[in-house]
Amino acid sequence: MSEPVSPAAHPLDEIPPRDHARPTDRLVSFAKRWLSAALSQGTAMPAIASLVIIAVFFQSQSQYFLSPGNLSNLAVQATLVAIIALGEIFVLLLGDIDLSLGSMAGASAALLGVMITNGHMPWLLAIFIMLAFGALLGSFQGWWIAWLGIPAFVVTLAGNMGFLGLQLYILGPNGTLGIFDPNIAALSGTELPVSVGWILAAIVGVAVVASTLVRYARGGVAVRSLSRPVVVGVLIVVAVAVFNASRGVPTPFLILIALLVVAWWVTMNTSPGRHLFAVGGNAEAARRAGVQVKRIRMAAFAVSGTLGAAGGLIAASYNGSAGTLTGGGTLLLEAIGAAVIGGTSLFGGRGSVWAALVGALIMSGVENGLDLMNSDQPVKYMVQGVIVLLAVSLDTILRRRQSRGRQLGAAIA
Amino acid sequence: MMVSESGDLQADRSEPGRQAAPIAAERQSVMPRGGEAVAPSEALRVDGVSKSFGLVQALYRVSLSVDHGEVVALVGDNGAGKSTLIKVISGVIVPDEGQLYVNGERVVVRSPNDAAQCGIRTIHQDLALADNLDVVENLYLGRELFRGVGPLRRLDFAAMRQRTAAALLELGIGTISNIRTPMAQLSGGQRQTVAVARATLENCPILLFDEPTASLGLKEARHVIELVQRLRAQGTAILIITHNMRQVFEVADRIVVLHLGKVGAVLRPSSTTPEVVVRAIMGKAP
Numbered sequence: 001m002s003e004p005v006s007p008a009a010h011p012l013d014e015i016p017p018r019d020h021a022r023p024t025d026r027l028v029s030f031a032k033r034w035l036s037a038a039l040s041q042g043t044a045m046p047a048i049a050s051l052v053i054i055a056v057f058f059q060s061q062s063q064y065f066l067s068p069g070n071l072s073n074l075a076v077q078a079t080l081v082a083i084i085a086l087g088e089i090f091v092l093l094l095g096d097i098d099l100s101l102g103s104m105a106g107a108s109a110a111l112l113g114v115m116i117t118n119g120h121m122p123w124l125l126a127i128f129i130m131l132a133f134g135a136l137l138g139s140f141q142g143w144w145i146a147w148l149g150i151p152a153f154v155v156t157l158a159g160n161m162g163f164l165g166l167q168l169y170i171l172g173p174n175g176t177l178g179i180f181d182p183n184i185a186a187l188s189g190t191e192l193p194v195s196v197g198w199i200l201a202a203i204v205g206v207a208v209v210a211s212t213l214v215r216y217a218r219g220g221v222a223v224r225s226l227s228r229p230v231v232v233g234v235l236i237v238v239a240v241a242v243f244n245a246s247r248g249v250p251t252p253f254l255i256l257i258a259l260l261v262v263a264w265w266v267t268m269n270t271s272p273g274r275h276l277f278a279v280g281g282n283a284e285a286a287r288r289a290g291v292q293v294k295r296i297r298m299a300a301f302a303v304s305g306t307l308g309a310a311g312g313l314i315a316a317s318y319n320g321s322a323g324t325l326t327g328g329g330t331l332l333l334e335a336i337g338a339a340v341i342g343g344t345s346l347f348g349g350r351g352s353v354w355a356a357l358v359g360a361l362i363m364s365g366v367e368n369g370l371d372l373m374n375s376d377q378p379v380k381y382m383v384q385g386v387i388v389l390l391a392v393s394l395d396t397i398l399r400r401r402q403s404r405g406r407q408l409g410a411a412i413a
Numbered sequence: 414m415m416v417s418e419s420g421d422l423q424a425d426r427s428e429p430g431r432q433a434a435p436i437a438a439e440r441q442s443v444m445p446r447g448g449e450a451v452a453p454s455e456a457l458r459v460d461g462v463s464k465s466f467g468l469v470q471a472l473y474r475v476s477l478s479v480d481h482g483e484v485v486a487l488v489g490d491n492g493a494g495k496s497t498l499i500k501v502i503s504g505v506i507v508p509d510e511g512q513l514y515v516n517g518e519r520v521v522v523r524s525p526n527d528a529a530q531c532g533i534r535t536i537h538q539d540l541a542l543a544d545n546l547d548v549v550e551n552l553y554l555g556r557e558l559f560r561g562v563g564p565l566r567r568l569d570f571a572a573m574r575q576r577t578a579a580a581l582l583e584l585g586i587g588t589i590s591n592i593r594t595p596m597a598q599l600s601g602g603q604r605q606t607v608a609v610a611r612a613t614l615e616n617c618p619i620l621l622f623d624e625p626t627a628s629l630g631l632k633e634a635r636h637v638i639e640l641v642q643r644l645r646a647q648g649t650a651i652l653i654i655t656h657n658m659r660q661v662f663e664v665a666d667r668i669v670v671l672h673l674g675k676v677g678a679v680l681r682p683s684s685t686t687p688e689v690v691v692r693a694i695m696g697k698a699p
């Protein structure tokens with residue numbers, strides 16, 4: 001049953017060697033086919049392209065933009081937005097939205113402050129309670145949405161206000177609680193030693209190569225799909241090299257990557273993860289197939305609440321305090337923007353957890369680059385607004401192209 | 414058998430014999446009473462089912478039964494209540510009154526899962542497929558295959574791909590060249606074949622087909638009708654809705670005519686004519 005597929009089975013691989021074709025021609029035609037394949041699948045390609053454009057543009061404006069020091073700063077800046085965006089992606093995949101994550105982060109940070117500073121609780125226990133608090137509030141919202149069928153937009157909008165009230169209530173009259181626990185501060189303020197960074201990169205690299213070889217040996221892997229592990233490996237090495245040229249891999253960024261890897265595993269390799277996509281694509285079809293739609297929906301909001309609390313943890317750690325402004329401002333909107341820019345559809349059923357990273361890097365990259373150019377806040381907001389608008393337009397256009405394709409197909413049949 | 418990770422099926426056409434094996438094996442394991450035994454016993458009975466949507470009485474005290482190894486055609490005008498009855502039996506909607514019996518025993522079906530547990534599989538008129546997922550994921554939605562244990566327990570995409578390819582091949586479906594294609598990119602007929610493959614993936618004792626050939630080409634419709642006959646020979650009870658009189662007379666052992674939500678007539682193809690059936694559909698006395 002498991003004869004390996006000959007590598008030449010895929011059309012891309014069976015280009016006959018043409019003596020007269022110049023290498024550049026072949027390169028160009030390969031790039032063209034690759035680009036059109038990537039675009040037609042609605043992947044993160046546009047986002048990655050914009051990342052490159054941003055890098056080139058700001059580097060031309062300021063020599064400092066691509067320096068290891070600034071890129072490390074950028075990674076830390078992007079972490080908070082990315083964690084919230086990751087939470088957002090879980091509900092966006094369902095076609096829902098969570099407008100409460102800013103206040104969720106703020107309220108859980110306030111709770112952390114009370115537990116650590118007033119309650120002198122062990123830091124790990126406090127973090128655990130804080131994340132459970134986020135999960136609980138998220139499930140609470142999910143219950144209204146899944147079981148009562150109230151639109152997520154409304155429930156989480158109410159949640160946003162309610163949790164802000166909760167945040168202010170927990171903080172009490174002072175309005176700010178200092179959080180001086182060194183372990184919590186270390187979550188955002190430290191870097192891995194250079195050698196540890198390299199060892200980690202080596203371990204991950206070996207794991208990627210090994211798993212690829214295993215898949216290859218099991219058969220059924222086209223040579224073309226081997227390019228992805230290579231790209232991932234190169235990216236890891238480059239990233240670690242850049243961070244190590246500064247002060248080492250930032251701890252919060254490492255936490256983010258760990259969260260992304262777990263989220264990726266769950267969404268790609270487990271049935272609840274795949275059911276997120278199924279429900280987002282066609283909830284009634286999923287229900288008829290026996291998917292526990294309500295449970296999936298509630299679980300997704302529990303996850304987004306937990307990640308909102310995790311964002312609150314990173315923010316509190318970074319600021320050394322929990323205040324009335326923690327989780328406020330444009331954080332939530334930047335996170336939603338990041339998720340969408342990264343290629344997550346607002347209509348549900350399409351996207352990837354990596355959108356959180358790519359999107360957050362774009363949002364923070366623009367902010368960071370404009371800072372380097374000494375731009376004012378008004379300009380920054382306007383540029384970010386334009387970027388989000390373009391990203392959503394692209395999403396809508398891709399979606400329309402897809403569905404038009406189907407209607408055409410149905411009409412012909 | 415060869416299915417690449419990219420899902421291309423080109424290399425597969427050559428050896429149909431080998432792919433059919435796992436499916437057949439699966440059939441054996443799911444069939445409760447063995448493949449050949451075609452005892453004329455009642456598989457499904459619907460008793461006095463009513464359902465109204467607001468002022469519309471979609472079904473009124475409908476009763477019918479399907480035996481093992483029997484094909485019952487459910488016919489009627491648009492809006493007669495055929496799909497509503499299918500939805501009641503498959504647990505998609507809960508009826509206002511009435512009972513279901515499977516193998517003579519009273520069952521309570523309040524969700525699609527309940528129906529699946531009673532051995533009922535359905536092709537819905539609207540197909541109920543997720544457009545954003547590919548053929549493999551749609552086929553296995555809600556009953557995925559796994560490998561590994563503990564925290565490493567994960568979906569076994571390789572196995573699902575192989576069995577999907579085998580299932581499509583067994584159905585004689587050659588028009589879908591890549592099983593990793595998202596549903597959104599398939600034609601109406603291709604989507605319908607996927608829905609058929611989905612319902613017949615395991616050999617369930619009771620199958621409900623709501624217009625399974627409505628958007629199929631001649632060859633594909635032929636395959637589905639042959640499939641229905643094959644399944645009947647294996648003892649499956651089949652309730653099939655179709656507007657195609659030729660199909661009705663080709664496959665049905667009995668014809669149940671629904672008219673305005675009520676059973677208008679029950680006829681046998683051997684002792685009636687299409688004209689009589691059409692008159693019954695229009696609510697005229699034979």
Ligand SMILES: Nc1ncnc2c1ncn2[C@@H]1O[C@H](COP(=O)(O)OP(=O)(O)OP(=O)(O)O)[C@@H](O)[C@H]1O
Pocket residue numbers: 466469470471489490491492493494495496497498538
């Ligand atoms: N969800 C619903 N809400 C309200 N009315 C409904 C609903 N589903 C069906 N109906 C009504 O119930 C009646 C029967 O519909 P049903 O779909 O069962 O017809 P049908 O026999 O399958 O017709 P067709 O041949 O067109 O598929 C129709 O009058 C329809 O308008």
Ligand SMILES: [Mg+2]
Pocket residue numbers: 495496497538623
């Ligand atoms: Mg119908």
